[in-house]
Amino acid sequence: MKSLRVTFYSILYLIFSCTVLSAQDYELEDVSEAELTLEVYAKDSTAPAAYLNKVRETYFDYDSNDDGWIIVTEVTERIKILNKEGLNYATKKIRLYNGDSGKELVDDIKGVTYNFNSGQIEKSKLDKDAIFKTERSERWDETAFTMPAAQVGSVVEWSYKMVSPFYKIDDLIIQEDIPVIDYYAKIRTPGMFQFRRIKKGYFDIMPKESVQRGGITVNGDFNQSNYFNYQELVAEYEQKDVPALKKEVYIINPDNYRRSIIYELISTNFNDNKREYSTTWEEVARTIFKHDDFGGELKSTRFLEEAAAEILAANKTQDAKIKAALRFVKSKISWNGNYGKYTDEGIDKAYKNGSGNVSEINLLLTALLRECGVSAHPVLLGTKRFGIPHFPTLEGYNYVVVGIRSEMQTILLDATDKWSAPNILPTRVYNWKGRMVNEKGVSQEIDLFETIKPQIDRYVKAVLNEDGSLEGELKQRFSSLEALKIRHSVGTQDVKNWGEKRLDYFGLDELTAHQLKDLNKLEKPIVESFQFKIDQAVDQVPGQIFLNPLLFFRERESPFKSDERISPIDFDYPFTHNTNISIELPAGYAVASLPESTKIALPDDMGIFLYTIHEQNNILQVMTRINLNSTFMPADYYQTLKEFFKIRIDKENEKVILKKSI
Structure with a gap:
């Protein structure tokens, strides 16, 4: 079935009352001269294009010759192109799922481009030869077309019918990357199918509902004995002037907050x-494990017996076995970039080919650990760009890692990343919760953040000279995911070449004796050190020096600039950054002005910022700590977070004033 995306805090159950109403078909009016001469959408002057109308109807039908119950979705969309960037919206791409038990099809594609020339409305019809079908992957096909004669000012309109043999109603996507002036959808579901309806995003909507009578004819006969009556629930959704989904800082996947309605099949x-x-x-858990491409892959693992025997012979403790198995899998098989909880070709073929998807690599690691006597289980999760399942669903996961319960804690492993280590996984997987599953149908929720403590500790010892130059040494220690970030940054390049780039990164004039300690010891923190010189580190006027005591570690501007925010704030992971700087001041100068020490905190223990500074015996000492405990903050906290960052930035950019003694 198709993937279903749901996210933290954005899910609210919709409670609908069912009343008998008369549903009316939704018909579009003819394209008008006013629409064709429109140059700017008044409610969003930056919009490159806008949906004038976005219409769909989804209903069930019965194919007595082949698939049985099928789902039919009829779509009509009309878009106004406002500038050159908007020409991208003259192309439509329709994704179609190709499963083991059937495939989705699209038919009856029609399209018209409307232009206004010399006081006349001109129409250009979509040619059938301009419709292209492409196989995008083993599971996904694509039908695409670009509207003819499309130009700035055009209105493009298309319609099509999609037929699916899967009991999955495509999500109702109400909000797009461009404004939607008029949205309408009608969903008709027979009484034999019960769906859970879920709202995603921050908006209010209440559908108009009715109960209508439906019927099907079996085997193509039209006599009464082969005609079956049933009731169907009809839900009609309407929205006007839906704003475009804007990109905002610190949001991993805007689609998680796009206004949508999700239909999840219950029974x-x-x-x-x-x-x-x-x-x-x-x-x-039971359903996933029954699947041949998941639990079935953990049954036939004799090809791993030799590798397991070698690991067991060289490693006696469980900890050593875990690390050895992780190293072995990473050395034998590379990630091909494909996600998914199910295997594509199987773990044995992936092992032979040296390449596989997420499931093949981490199910292989699970199997190898079991061959080594370690009680390992798959952990299902949705990556940051996929979403978080908040109700029981088969469609909410797109990733698998390995989980081991040991001494009341969970050890998590991911062999898709060559730089990963136990409990240090690629940041794409840290999406709040995962779920460990086993063959007995037992599942356990796993807090993915429980075992990580990303931290940077920075130490600078420097001497400020009277001419404004500054020289000293820096040492910083990167732990957990902060160390993984450095390892990814260095990659396979020469450490010397990477070190030379730090010259520009820190804004230095000289950098010598650069070292990265324990870069290849993946479980250990990385310690970076070097000596440096800055030719002009301060501002000066005769008799005075203006020094920023945080040197190159200050943030210069806040990332939060907008006046308001609709989407939650989503940081990659919790972290702690400590900075300690000691500066020997030039002889003959005294501190005339010193910033005040400050401590501010976010509500609900979400984070703190600490700044302390003092001078003693001509040594200036400054210390800061920024600690973020919560990675996800609802939009209600935006103004508080914005003010928090403003205070932090202002404080970090305050200067010490030194005055020359008389």
Whole structure:
């Protein structure tokens, strides 16, 4: 089935009352001269284009010759192109899923481009030869077309019908990257299918509902005995003037907060034969493990016996076995960049080929650990760009890591990243919660942040000279994910070449004796050290020196500039950054003005900023700590967070004034 994306704090259950109403079909009016001569959308003057209308209807039908129940979605979209950038919206791409039990199809594609020339509305129809079908992957096909005669000022309109044999209603995408002036959707679901409806994003909507009578004819016969009546729930959704989804800083995936309605299948009931889908996490776990491309892959692992024997012969403790198995898998198989909780070709073929997707690599590691006597289990999760499942669902996961319960703690492993280590995983996986599953159908929620403590500790000892130059030494220690970030930054390049880049990074004039200690000891922190010189580190006037005591470690501007924010703030991971700087002041100068020490805190223990400074015996000492405990902050906290960063930035850019003694 298709992937389903849901996210933390953005999910609210919609409670709908069911009343008998008369539903009316939604019909578009003809394209008008006013729409064709429109140059700027008044409610968003920067919009490159705008949906004048976005319409869809989804309903169930019955194919008695082949697939049985199918889902039909009819779409009509009309877009106004406002500038050259908006010409991108004259192209439509339709993704179609190709599963083991069937495939989705698109048909009845029609399109018209409207232009206004010399007082006349001109129409250019989409040619069938301009519609292209492409196989994007083993599971996904794509049908695409670009509208003819599209130019700035055009209105493009298309319609199509998509047919799916899967019991998955595509999400209702109400908000787009451009404004949507008029949105309408009608969803008709037979009584035999029960769906959970979920709102994603921050908006209010209440559909108009009705109960109508439907019917199907089986085997193509039209006599009464083969015609079945049923009732269907009709839900109509309307929204006007939906703003574009804007890009904001510190948001991993804007799609997580796009205004949408999700239909999640709960159960089917045919002839009193009720089947439930993903109603509990245990059912989800059992279903996933039953799949041949998941749990089935952990059964036939004899090809790993030799590797396991070598690991066991050289390593006696469980900790040593875990590290050895992780190293072995990383050395034998590389990640091909593909995600997914299920394998594509199987762990044995991936092992032979030396390349595999996320599932193949980490299920292989799970199997190898089990061969070594370690009780390892897959941990399902959705990556940052995918979302977080907050109700039992098969469709909420796109990634697998390995989990080991040891002495009341969880050890997490991911062999897709060559620089990873136990409990140091690539940042893409740190998406709040994961779920450890096993063959018995038991699942356990795992806090992905529980075992990480990313931290940077910086130490600078320097001497400020009367001519404004400054020289000294720096040492900084990177732990956990902060060390992983450095390892990714260095990569396979020569450390010397990477060290030379630090000259520009820190704004230095000279950098010598650069070292990176324990770069290849993946479980250990990295310690970076070097000596440096800055030719002009201060501002000067006769008899006075203006010094920023944080040197090259101050933040110069806040990332939060907008007056308001709709989306939550989503940092990569919690962290602590400590900075300690000691500066010997030039002889003959005394401190005339010193910034005040400060401590500010975010509410609910989300974070703190500490700044202390003092001078003693001609030595200036400054210390800062920025500690962020929460990676996810609701939009309600935005103004508080914005003020927090403003105070921090202002404080870090205050200067010490030194005055020459008379």
